[in-house]
Amino acid sequence: MFDSLDDGKLDVAARNLFINFKRIATEESDFIVDLSSFKTDWPVLDYPQQSTHFDCGLFSTMYLENFDGQMMKDFKKQNMLDVRKTIASKLFFHPLNKVFPADVHKAIIAA
Numbered sequence: 208m209f210d211s212l213d214d215g216k217l218d219v220a221a222r223n224l225f226i227n228f229k230r231i232a233t234e235e236s237d238f239i240v241d242l243s244s245f246k247t248d249w250p251v252l253d254y255p256q257q258s259t260h261f262d263c264g265l266f267s268t269m270y271l272e273n274f275d276g277q278m279m280k281d282f283k284k285q286n287m288l289d290v291r292k293t294i295a296s297k298l299f300f301h302p303l304n305k306v307f308p309a310d311v312h313k314a315i316i317a318a
Contacts (some may be wrong), residue, residue: 299315
């Protein structure tokens with residue numbers, strides 16, 4: 208579980224969610240998966256964390272792009288402005304975007 212803000216609240220909420228889900232699942236006769244061995248402990252990983260309250264979406268995207276299932280590839284939180292520009296460019300110039308590219312280009316240059 209990655210918590211980009213690391214304020215401790217997500218850990219408590221996730222543990223409560225897992226505990227309550229296991230309790231409800233064991234009480235439900237139609238639920239046939241044995242969750243008794245499901246663990247709520249996850250490894251402590253070293254990964255970049257945000258210092259603002261508005262970068263969580265960017266950090267989530269970067270976690271998805273840089274985590275290989277075992278390790279987090281290094282990325283610098285100082286590069287978030289460049290990440291924002293890259294994502295905006297990909298969205299603006301995506302083939303499904305119906306906005307006229309010249310207008311988009313002007314908007315990007317003006318920013």
